[in-house]
Amino acid sequence: MPETKRLTSVQWLVCIIAAIGFAFDIYELLMLPLVARNALMELGGISPGTPEFARWFGLLFYVPAVCGGIFGLLGGYLTDRFGRRRVLTWSILLYATSAFMSGFSTSLWMLLFFRTTTFIGVCVEFVAAVAWLAELFDDPVQREKVLGYTQAFSSFGGLLVAFANGVIARHATGFPALQIPEFLQSVWGTIEPIGQHADWRYTMMSGILPAIPLIVIRPFLPESPKWSAKKAAGTLQRPSIAELFSPKLKRTTIVTTLMFACSYGVAFGALQQLPQILPGLDTVQARMQAAGEGKPELQAKIAAGKSRQVITANYTKSQELGGLFGRFALALLVVHFVSRRHLLRFFLIPGLIILPLVFYGYYLGHESVFWTGDLSWIPGFHNVSVSLLGIGIFLAGFCTVAVFSFWGNYLPHVFPVHLRGTGESFAANIGGRMLGTPFAYVTQVIATLGFVPGATPAAKTAIVAAGVAFTLIACNLLLSCLLPEPGANSIDEMESV
Template sequence: MYPTEQGASGMNRTAWLICAIAAIGFAFDIYELLMLPLIIKPAIAALSGPLVDALVAGGMDRARAGALWAPGGDEYVRWARTLFFVPALAGGVFGLLGGYLTDLLGRRRVLTFSILLYAFAACAAGFATSLPQLLFFRCLVFIGVCVEFVAAVAWLAELFTEPKQREKVLGYTQAFSSFGGLLVAGANILAAKWALDLPAIHGGHEAWRYTLISGVFPALPLILIRPFLPESPVWQKKREAGTLKRPSLAALFAPDLRRTTILTTLVFASSYGIAFGAIQQLPQIIGAQRIGTPAETGHAAVLAVAKEQGRAALDAAKAGKQPEAAAQRAMRQAAGNASD
């Protein structure tokens, strides 16, 4: 049963199911992308530890070696830029490939596997033991997100054939992207608050790892709902008729489409570049300003959670619930869980 079978303007159960899974997909697209500003500082701090030790073993003063990897240091800036630009470029390149894959394999299939790809890549990133590993999994996340976006838009546009209904469906489901930013911010705060109560990863309870792992959530409803999702009838008819054609970028620059293509590309590139770029680069902007207090850095809430964890650890030690040494480790862990 297709979403418009009950009438051009009606919404049956299948239609609402389609909208729900699309909204979840769009929300978690932004959820996955906006993790980086939240986790980049503690992640680099944690994963650069062995590199700092190697520099010290090679004869460099520890203070100097640490300064290279501190926010604003040369190595920190290099890796922060790498983690920002390389995954974005990978996503952009493979996003173009996504259009080809949706024509070859079908909208629903590519949509499903792209969501599974970025969900499990985000989860795997939480277990990274080095910066190259984190970079690799972040590239997979961006690839999955960009391919999913292409597949989802094509899927919705072809399932909802009535123009006004199609516009509403595309608009309302993509509006959930903004909700993804709120979700990931909340997830990061919860991860910082409850990190000490969660299972240890590589011997520690670092909040940034749990924030990354939370990216697996969109895969859970998808696994259950996927069998009930219909394929695009437009794609199916073309496949059965043998009229599927390999997409061509050159066709976008044909005389009748050239102006529209250029203007649309400029508008979208500017809007995404300004909004997405500013949000992603905020930790570097703040770090470069060398602002001193938690309130000025805008991380007061997370720091307050870390302090609360430290106080709880000391209280537990005083009550005899855990050794004092463990309490001190918990305090250090809590400080590391503050995304400053």
């Protein structure tokens, strides 16, 4: 095997922008489960565990997912039509700006609008970045490593939003008060005093960060050489959604779309329910009670809420650390597994066992804490504990999140250049965003039904999450039997399809 060349400075720039994009994709997606509870309570006066809470919780996930899927599919077409770099740049600017504006929402409908535009940008960005990276590197080993390691930054995004939310929850009262400019108040509305220092608003606004390095680096970024060469030669075929269902590609399109839906369904129907599940743990209840003890009713409620938010952020860090290790494990293993099916099953089979057991533990509501300490000298690690369910959610994140990196490595191998963005977009957006993400709503709705076991909304959500995880991972295992096996040089071979 020839020696792998070192990355050029331009390739490093592309990798950096793609990694930032991947990180903030997940940053934005995982932000809503952390802040939805507080946002719904402030903007709509809605209490958790009620049908109205489940309805709006579902709307905030489902409407952006559907719109993101539709526009993401259009973005895949535009990526194939006008180039990877241009579409990626505008998609990042769209979701960064929308995320910032969502922090100034004065109603649930306004929050829903900005979450939708944020989601559209995220859906388009993933497809453009994967196609761009896959076509930038000719060395197959180098290409697989770059795809694997840049996608690992998605989990850094998950960790970052957990850190940011935890820090903001502790210091929000010291931040500048958020107010709508007076000349816009007649149209936009006003932010009530209780919400001017709301931690969920600052957390959402932090999504503008990826736009800053993009604006600086954008002039130095090249277009995909394979796409550019075909465009210049006049041999670039027009992308077509109908072609995805041609005899050569129909099986690939259908199977990858369904499996993407199951992968996202596990993440949103189980893992991302953690903020709604944690209040049912005995240790969390004790800490919330201690935080509000001896204070007036309103102050006690605020203190308890902040305590719960910090605990949620810490458990989310454990989950995302697991996901980070899972993504790096995938990046290390991808060049050693000849069979892509076997590589995928390496994570699916343990997940089929681990996830239902972990969420059943949350359903029981008892946490076994092994160690507690203050590691505040490490940024973001304040008042840390090591517990049984904390380790469990780490392992659950490891098995679940690695699968997302698998798809980023796999999809470029099974679609030709002129369909690469469209094909990836169809699987990721129609399957993952439109069909998979709404499992966040499915779990919440099932958890409100009377026959579901559990004495509290948290316990009901946990047991439903266990069932959803088991069912969807089992479906993915079965569907993996139909997953096409690409060849070693399939990215180059697919150019002639």
